[in-house]
Amino acid sequence: MKAKTNYSLHIAFLTAVFTLSNAIITLPFNSADDKTFLGFILAFFISLAANVFIVSFLNKRDFSNKIFFKFLYCALILLVLFEVLRSFALFVKFASEIILPSVSAFIIGAVFLLCVIYTFLKHNSVILKFSLFSFLIVAILIIIFFILSSKEYRAENIFLLSFPDISELVSQIYYCLIGIFLPLPIVFLWQKGEIGEVNKKASIIGFCLGGIFLALPLLNTLLLFGAEVSGELSFPYASAISTVTVGYLFSRMDGFSYFIYFACVLVKITVLLGTIKTLIKHIKS
Amino acid sequence: MKRMRIKKILSLFLVLILLFCLSGCSGNVYTQADQQYIVSAIGFLNKSGRIRAVAEAVAVNAESTEQSVERVLLEGEGATPAESVLDLAAKLSKPLLFDHCGVILTDATLNREEVEKVLSYCEENKQINLAAYIVHSDDIEKLLSLKPMAALTVGYDIIGVIDRAQSLYGIKFFNRFYEVKANVLKKSNTFLLPSFEAVGEEYTISGSEVYSSFERKARLTNEQTALYCLITDTYSHGAFSEYKIASAKCFFDSSIKDEKLYIDLRIKAQIEKGSREKLLEELEQTANTLNLFFDSDIFAFSNRIYRKNQKVWKKIVSKEKEFIKNAHISIALEDI
Helix, strand or coil: CCCCCCCHHHHHHHHHHHHHHHHCCCCCCCCCCCCHHHHHHHHHHHHHHHHHHHHHHHHHCCCCCCHHHHHHHHHHHHHHHHHHHHHHHHHHHHHHHHHCCCCCHHHHHHHHHHHHHHHHHCCHHHHHHHHHHHHHHHHHHHHHHHHHHHHHCCHHHHCCCCCCCHHHHHHHHHHHHHHHHCCCHHHHHHHHHHCCCCCHHHHHHHHHHHHHHHHHHHHHHHHHHHHHHHHHCCCHHHHHHHCCCECCCECCCHHHHHHHHHHHHHHHHHHHHHHHHHHHHHHHC | CHHHHHHHHHHHHHHHHHHHHHCCCCCCCCCCHHHCEEEEEEEEEEECCEEEEEEEEEEECCCCCCCCEEEEEEEEEECCHHHHHHHHHHCCCCCEECCCCCEEEECCCCCHHHHHHHHHHHHHCCCCCCCCEEEEECCHHHHHHCCCCCCCCHHHHHHHHHHHHHHHHCCCCCCEHHHHHHHHHCCCCEEEEEEEEEECCEEEEEEEEEEECCEEEEEEEHHHHHHHHHHCCCCCCEEECCEEEEEEEEEEEEEEECCEEEEEEEEEEEECHHHHHHHHHHHHHHHHHHHHHCCCCCCCHHHHHHHHCHHHHHHHHHHHHHHHHCCEEEEEEEEC
16 A cells, blocks of 8 residues: 655645745835835734634635535635736746846747646646745755845845834735735645645745745845835846856856746646636535 | 655756856847847947947957957947937947946936936846946046956956955945945935046046936045045945054934034044044045035935934925035044
């Protein structure tokens, strides 16, 4: 008899990659100011508490037989579909503006779509293994670029000018919650549909890992450019990576940001499509 | 099992190594070096009311075995920086590549709007890296036409000269494109650019230029630049004139008394005892003269008041320029 594979580590890394995919390339948002980092930290803890509750809630209940929830699923499908289109459009924009400016966005989109369809049609173990593999590379790259940029950091870029005004802080928390942490319960829904139950421990560890590895690029960008400049850039982290030069040989290492975002978005969109599939199955049943 | 693990680790490294293939300027259509002009520096100046772009580029000639790398100076004119670059590119047989452009030069002939347009152009041209150095020179054409000293091009030499000057003198220009942009977005809108001079067949940093609201406000000598950096708390460690400073930190305080702004600068520096009094005298003279003489906040005091003392900032915000120009500046030099 074949032993059941333990996917705890994979699930943790899948959750981490999903968390990263939401904002790694766009963080800090256009609304950035000196309270952005504090807002991010607070939003992370609020989201952590909410996610612990959501995971427990999802594991305790079975919604498949209740008609009311079928309407809820329909609404959820629309929301997830919106997230799929948003992530897809953002990736194509990023690739056609930063990495391949002379290649048509249509070709980039088509190639990426093929990758998404391929991973979507594979067994869920494929995306779990891909997540594990990609998270390790993404984490290594984030750490390397954080260290390589450090000689250009200016500590004053993240100093708080004054005691944060509650309304300003609330707006930063709001942007982080909406832009980074709100789509996260989808990955728990995916687990419920594809694996049968949500692995609470792995999911929370994955979320924390995602938060930590999202905080590093945010800090990297803020310390390098400051909130004002970061807020004006379309893809701040890619710009931060492009400034890194190692010796005379290695410059313009934008390609690494391409992989970081490619891996994250591929995982995210595959998970989103998997969630839609699960929801449709529930509606049909 | 162990073999599988080694395989996985190896595949991780393989992906990391393969990622280098995506780096550099590989995203462009002409991926071969001999099919393009690689720009190392580009300068903008005003000639009879039109913007003139002068670019130093490297062309790789794959057909010649004797001189495979050729340095060329390209020129173009237009109503805007973008048009002048377009004019420059239109005359060429190969496309221009800005991905490795390390230096952007501005000239004294450019007015405030034109400097702003140059910076906007650099921001819009996605190929130009945010880490490019912005430099001032009064003779861009001559500077870029000189023979390079150590590197392949004058542009890359300029980067080396700036880095060396910063580490030797202890000054910090913060003249990378993103640093200039950050200073532009601050309250004071003041930035400092190193100034390059071509004398004979050589070129060197002759001092610096202070820009405020995109307008060239003051020209400083190398010594004045070091004093400026001490006052603005951007000095690290180095030697200038007869002073050797191991480390320095400037503490800023401001207050308002009888409708007059008082600025207190407490500079803690590790310096030889004998030269302390003279340095203090020079610092006071530089701070008061430059602040009074130039009609702008060239020391970026408004930014520091805004950051450190919101109460004072609120009182001066309506007449900020006037308050700063008439401010009483006192400087204390202390041992670390």
